[in-house]
Amino acid sequence: MLWYKFWLDTRWRFLIGLLLLGGSAFTIVLAYPRIMQLMPMVPQADTGGELGRRIREAAELSRDYRGYIWSQWFRQQPTQLGTLFAVLLGTGGLVSSAGGGGLFTLSLPVSRHRLVAIRAATGLAELLAIAVVSSLVIPMVSPAVGHTYSVGSAIVHALCWFVAGAVFLSLALLLSTVFSDVWRPLLLTCAIAFALACFDFVFRDVNHYSVFHVMSGETYFRTGALPWFGLFASAAIAAAALYGAAVNFSARDF
């Protein structure tokens, strides 16, 4: 029954995340014909620097439908909104919970390790559902604009998103066992994600190893191969954070 309590704690974050990300996938696909109409104007844009480079690259990628979907959706939404919802799904629920009941939970005949495990499993399942469902919106809606998108590709991108997103979810959960309120874990994890994104932006040469690179599935998009190293590294970091959460939660006084 603990999963049910944790589901109740996080269901609104999950449903809002699902709606926003699913909706954004839907909108991006339906906007494709309109974007194609605007495409001839892009070479005239005379913007220099990193921003100009990104615009030109996005325009170049968008010349084919698969490139458009990746540059406009998988490259942006999972790394931005996806990260935010991964953090939200990992925050609170153990002792700091919007729904209260921290001491009641601790008085149940359940070990603290099990509490952390079920809390983490609930959050990860929700993150997986958001990643898979909103990614599957793309192959489902694509025929409406006269294109097709492989279900297999959507699943692979969802997997990359989920595994890399698990890093932020686990980090938020770890910090939730350190702090007794909901806000500090949320804000600190968002700050860490923002710092990593800035690092990515500044040091483009080494961003192949970044968690956002794994999350966007860029390796898969460009080479067709799965980013195994990044996936394993992300999974290892997430597992380490969850282990840390379990150890810290078990050792804490309430």
Added chain:
Amino acid sequence: MADPHVIETVDLCKRYGTTDAVRGLTLQVPAGSIYGFLGRNGAGKTTTIKMLFGMTRPTSGAVRVFGLAADESHSSVEIRRRAAFVSEDKDLYDHMTVEEMIRFTAAFFPRWRRDLEERYLRAFDLPAGRKVKALSRGMRTKLALLVTLARGAELLVLDEPTSGLDPAMTEEVLQALVQHVAGGDTTVFFSSHQIAEVDQIADRVAIIDRGRAIVAGALDDLRERYRRVQIVFDGSAPDVTFRSPGVERIERNGRVLSVLSSGGAERVVEEARALGPVAVDVLPVTLKEIFLESVVTES
């Protein structure tokens, strides 16, 4: 032979930084008793209760419940399976309905008493479909009590069970507790700073002040042992000390010398008569007086 003490703490200490919340607490709670744990705000009652349930670990000393070490992870789970806890804030899940809260709790306890659940649901007039966050404080307390009593627990630990309740609701809650205990072998350990309610339902009591038990024992025994001896003189009362064992406090007020004794009155009366008083009266002492005198003496 089963352990006669459901709860046993030996020289229990808990330190937070530089603050000693509990310091050298030794308690024994016999099986089947209703044990009142009295103390002022901040005396260490809640910290002690949290240590019984493994929510807080002792800095030193031992804490055993059902003979199991409460500070060990595996034992603590077993303790929580056999004991029930109601926190001072009646901490429940706000986003669940009353019905969901009951079903949720029942899932953890194989000995859940469906008959008690139905009985208290009716007796407490709890609205099954209402969200916990929409319940009044009194209703919330009743729900917390329902999910505690229906577990079939051998030990109920209640932290300030009636705090924030009006007198009628307090009476209802206390009666429910007494009736529940009368029907089985349950031990109740409840903290309070409401002396009247401890006096009303407890058969044993411990008074804790600044983390230490300063008085502990059967309530009847305490009432029997504690006596106030009032000695009236012709003129001003003399500034004297008493050698009798158990003299807790001596007060001089004009012609009257008042001696509180925890060791009976006979020896004090003998000593008092030797001082040549006009009158010597032996008066019974209430739990409130014992509490106040003990706490004041400690201060």
